[in-house]
Amino acid sequence: MDYQTDKTVIELCAVNPLNRKYFYSQLELPASDGAVYDALQKVRATDRDAAMDISVINSLYLPEFADTLIDGINVWELNMLAEKLEELYRDDYNSLEKLNALFLYRKEQGFYEDGVSLLELINMTYGLENVVRYGGIENTESLGEMLIDRRMTDGIVEVTEQNAYYLDKKQIAQTRMLQKKGIFYEGSYYETADFKMPNVYKPDEQQKKDYSDLKSAFRLLIMSEDSEEKWINLPTEKREFENGRCIGYETAIPQIKSAYFYKTENFTKLNAVAKAFMAMSERQRVAFKAVLQAEKISDLDEVIETAKNISDYEIEPYAYAEPDFFQAYLMHFLDSRFDVAWLYDTLSDTADQMLLKKLHAKFSDYGIISARNQPLYCPVPFDDVDEVCEPDCEEVNKMNLGGC
Numbered sequence: 001m002d003y004q005t006d007k008t009v010i011e012l013c014a015v016n017p018l019n020r021k022y023f024y025s026q027l028e029l030p031a032s033d034g035a036v037y038d039a040l041q042k043v044r045a046t047d048r049d050a051a052m053d054i055s056v057i058n059s060l061y062l063p064e065f066a067d068t069l070i071d072g073i074n075v076w077e078l079n080m081l082a083e084k085l086e087e088l089y090r091d092d093y094n095s096l097e098k099l100n101a102l103f104l105y106r107k108e109q110g111f112y113e114d115g116v117s118l119l120e121l122i123n124m125t126y127g128l129e130n131v132v133r134y135g136g137i138e139n140t141e142s143l144g145e146m147l148i149d150r151r152m153t154d155g156i157v158e159v160t161e162q163n164a165y166y167l168d169k170k171q172i173a174q175t176r177m178l179q180k181k182g183i184f185y186e187g188s189y190y191e192t193a194d195f196k197m198p199n200v201y202k203p204d205e206q207q208k209k210d211y212s213d214l215k216s217a218f219r220l221l222i223m224s225e226d227s228e229e230k231w232i233n234l235p236t237e238k239r240e241f242e243n244g245r246c247i248g249y250e251t252a253i254p255q256i257k258s259a260y261f262y263k264t265e266n267f268t269k270l271n272a273v274a275k276a277f278m279a280m281s282e283r284q285r286v287a288f289k290a291v292l293q294a295e296k297i298s299d300l301d302e303v304i305e306t307a308k309n310i311s312d313y314e315i316e317p318y319a320y321a322e323p324d325f326f327q328a329y330l331m332h333f334l335d336s337r338f339d340v341a342w343l344y345d346t347l348s349d350t351a352d353q354m355l356l357k358k359l360h361a362k363f364s365d366y367g368i369i370s371a372r373n374q375p376l377y378c379p380v381p382f383d384d385v386d387e388v389c390e391p392d393c394e395e396v397n398k399m400n401l402g403g404c
Helices: 033-042 063-067 075-092 093-108 119-125 142-147 169-180 258-262 264-279 282-296 300-308 321-333 351-359 391-397
Strands: 010-014 020-027 054-059 132-135 181-184 188-191 218-224 231-235 243-253 361-364 366-368
Touching: 010 033, 010 075, 020 033, 020 075, 033 243, 033 282, 054 063, 054 075, 063 093, 063 351, 075 093, 093 119, 093 132, 093 181, 093 188, 142 169, 169 181, 188 264, 218 264, 231 264, 243 258, 243 264, 258 264, 264 300, 282 300, 282 366, 321 351, 321 366
Parallel strands: none
Antiparallel strands: 010 020, 010 054, 132 188, 181 188, 218 231, 218 243, 361 366
């Protein structure tokens, strides 16, 4: 797939305990803590000990990285690497090209047949001044010509005015490349022999982030009247956002439109949303996002109202699509002795969609969400009568929103 982004894109994958299928979520790096948290929610990995697979599916600044086995892959160090790649692209593009050439050379030499560690990759972004670049050299013919013209053939052949014309340029170039661990990359020639792996990044000295332990719902980069910039976390008890304007933001609730973050008059409402969100249980947070997405709620007043009444909704987070919920719904009413493996390949045809319609439930990236004040697990008739559950059924079958 051709990703129209300059970001590093990773895919998270975790097993669905409901039916042995998989949850997937894509994440652009570098990402804020809130964005990573949201991606973990989409693979249902924030409140359970889930084994999670991670793969790099796009890396514009280091293309070969996406096709390389990564040893000990994790979001924390991938985020660090993505930040460093963006920094090189922005501030030192020549070093980024050197990194690509170095990485490609080492890969072609078989260094990474068993995988490359993120520790090594992060450290490779330093010390690149020792990789030598010669621009405009695209092949051995032009490399040999340059070496002869500049008398850079020590240890290969002695060049004189008499023999320069007759020397084998390609052979000289190939010998030089072996000596200097050279490689052609993007219209230039690079020599990597003098590169020594730095030891700048030391994992033991870094505190690994627990992205599932969310510290704030929003972060705003505020510029004050005297042009000072500072990040503030929402919720906050202080009016730190007064007399300033937002010039950047990070969010754990992507359903709220970006435009709201740049208007000072919205900050009090955003703070109220953040306060309500942080007070919710993990399951309620998932349900909250599911309602916003399924109902297409973006107005801040409606968002606040939804947050206040989130206990009126039920969610089945492990139902990734309508057929999954159909199976979960059947399992809910089956005898506990029933072997649920019989349901894994059940074809529900159109019954799955009909069931959601009768329950007035909707699909979201976070699971199947009920209508307000309507339970998910309640018997409904199969005929065409559009009935809703009785109140006593809600009391009996209502799921606990306090935790998964």
